[in-house]
Amino acid sequence: MTQLNMVQAINLALREEMARDDRVVLLGEDVGRDGGVFRVTEGLFEEFGPERVIDTPLSESAIVGAAVGMAAYGLRPVAEIQFLGFIYAAFDQLFTHAARIRTRSRGRFTAPLVVRTPYGAGIKAPELHEESTEAFFCHMPGVKVVVPSGPYNAKGLLMAAIRDPDPVLFLEPTRLYRMVKEEVPEGEYTLPLGKARIARPGGAVTVVAWGSMLQRVMKAVEGYDAEVIDPMTLSPFDGETLLDSVKKTGRLVVVHEAPLTCGLGAEIAATVAQEAILHLRGPIIRVAGPDVPVPLAKLIDHYLPSPERIRAALDEVLQY
Structure with missing residues (x-):
């Protein structure tokens, strides 16, 4: 291969x-x-x-x-x-x-x-x-x-x-x-649209991230008992995989580089709050880009969610 x-x-x-x-x-x-x-x-x-x-x-x-x-x-x-x-x-x-x-x-x-x-x-x-x-x-x-x-x-x-x-x-x-x-592999294979994958199994906190943020999250969660979900399809979103994970871990962190307000993380958080609130042990935390236009090169590393911000969110939610 x-x-x-x-x-x-x-x-x-x-x-x-x-x-x-x-x-x-x-x-x-x-x-x-x-x-x-x-x-x-x-x-x-x-x-x-x-x-x-x-x-x-x-x-x-x-x-x-x-x-x-x-x-x-x-x-x-x-x-x-x-x-x-x-x-x-x-x-x-x-x-x-x-x-x-x-x-x-x-x-x-x-x-x-x-x-x-x-x-x-x-x-x-x-x-x-x-x-x-x-x-x-x-x-x-x-x-x-x-x-x-x-x-x-x-x-x-x-x-x-x-x-x-x-x-x-x-x-x-x-x-x-x-x-x-x-x-x-060469040759035909397809992955189903609308189905997420568990990129990393874990039991203490669920982390959802997609695209390039997934790579950053996978490094940030080293040393944590974190289950990482890669949605792969954002719409329609695989709510079943998300809810099954949150019901197991009781905690949720969503990471995306898009601005925080009305980003997809808000919809994910609302879904969990509506469907699994009795399973939550702590607040849902979103780690996202700020509500500003994407800056030029000099500031881009300050704009993107950093491993430090992701770990800070994990530490915060794991206190509950």
Whole structure:
């Protein structure tokens, strides 16, 4: 089994799905001849040609809008937006059209499309290149939101997303693109959307984190009896795995790099408060980014949740 980083794993998933199903097409800025801004689609233009790997104009609304039309009429488009901060121009296409086409047409049409985009801070790029606004899209009924945390699950989740009958926003943690290598098998395997995994078993406190924050949490919890949950799919969220863990540990810490207010951690906390409050031994603690725009490179290490802040939250909740 080959050791791959996340870029290589996603590229392999795209290549294998395109070879398996000729309805799968790629589109986006520079995805063809240049192989994408992070070279995720490198080599696919040469292998599958310009009719299936399509370089588009610089128009996010047009990219997603074209993908919606392609999907409605039988293709399986995978659209790339270069950074999550650029997707806001396509918000209308996602929310007004992709998310609603199944209900609007009473099931006559669906939109089996994937929108891939790098997201998250830590690469010290300018503004709009380090956004983590996943909660916006979790508030869109009809759109699934998926976040891999490593190369192995990136490939399996992307294959599942491409085969899903409805739109999927596939958020790729930019910091992890080349940071971590894992064994990734060639050939077909999928991971179910909507199902979390226990990244680390434990009994004293449940910690939920996704994307690049999972790697940070895994280091921070060394020495603690902490159970770490990697949701992998943020919408629909796997509440069963979360509640089973909290009922066992009695404590919950949620870590995300998005701003604290109305971040997904608030929804997770509300779910536990509603469904498992009698099992809680202490307060639910959220460790998140501050409610400010993502800063420039000099301050980014102060913006992101640090291992020290995560450990402080663990120490606080374990006092109860």
